[in-house]
Amino acid sequence: MIINHPLLGPRDTSEFTYLGDASLINRPDWQSDTAAPEFHDYLYLRDNPAGTHRELWFHEQGDRSWLVVTRNTLTHEILATELARDVARKTGRGK
C-alpha cells in the first residue's frame, strides 16, 4: 500500500504506523462540567464504518508528521491525505 504524503509524495506504508480514528484529534476540554462522560465517549466509542473512514497515521520512519488519511476500509483505496496539524488548525486549534 502506498500513502501519498501531502509534502513528500508517494511513500511506502511500511514507513507509517496507524493510530486510529481521526476523531482522536478532537480531545475534550478537561475543564468542562461534562468532562467525564465526554472523555468516556472520546476514549471508548468509535464508529466502525464499512467504507470511507478518516484515520490518523504517523510517518514514523519518515518526517514524523501526523497525517489524516481518508481510506475506504472495504477496498483500502486511499482517497485523501492531509497533515493532521492543518486539519486541527481548520477547527481553530493551535496557532
Place this chain on the structure above:
Amino acid sequence: MRDFVAKTAIGGTEPKQDVVGTLTFQEREDVALASVSARPGQEEALKTKLHSVCGIAAPDAGQWKKGETSSLHWLGPDQYLCEEAYTGPLELARRMATELDGIASVTDQSDVFTRIDMTGPGAIDLLQRLTVLDVEQMQAGAFNRSAIHHVGCLLRCNEAGADFSVYAPRSYAISVHHALIEVAKAL
C-alpha cells in the same frame, strides 16, 4: 588519569574506508550537525534568518541545499538539519542557538548521526535492497529519512545514481555499515 583513545563511530582510530567492487564507502568524522526546529509562529522568521545565517534558502520538503560553508536539509515541517565542517564539540549547535535565539530550538546532532558517503555505480542496486525509498527517482538535492536495513537513517542524494550520503544513528553505525558492505559484496 587514563589515556583515552578517541574512536570513530565505526570503531577505528581513523575514519573507515572500504572499496567493494565499483562502490567506495567513506566514513566521515569531519562534519558537525545541528537540528533546527521553529518555535510556534516563527516558521517564516526561521526561514529568513537561516538564509542570512547559512547563506542559502531553507530547502523545500524532501530536499537539501549546499552553500559555501553550510548545508541545510529538510527534516520535517519547519525543521532543518544544518551541516558544517567540524570545528569542535557543540560549536555549531551553540552558534546556531545564539543566532536563532527565540526563533528556533537547536539540538546538536553531531554525536547522533554518522555520515557514510557511498559513491560509484551500483549505489542504486544496493539501496534498492535495503530501503523502500524510490532511490531511482532521487535526484541531486533529494534528502529523505527512511529505514535502511530496518534502521531509521537519513539518505542524501549528491549525484543521481552515483553519489549518496547515508546518515546512520551513531549507535547503529557498525550495523548499518555492515549491512551496506555485505550487500555491496553480494551485488
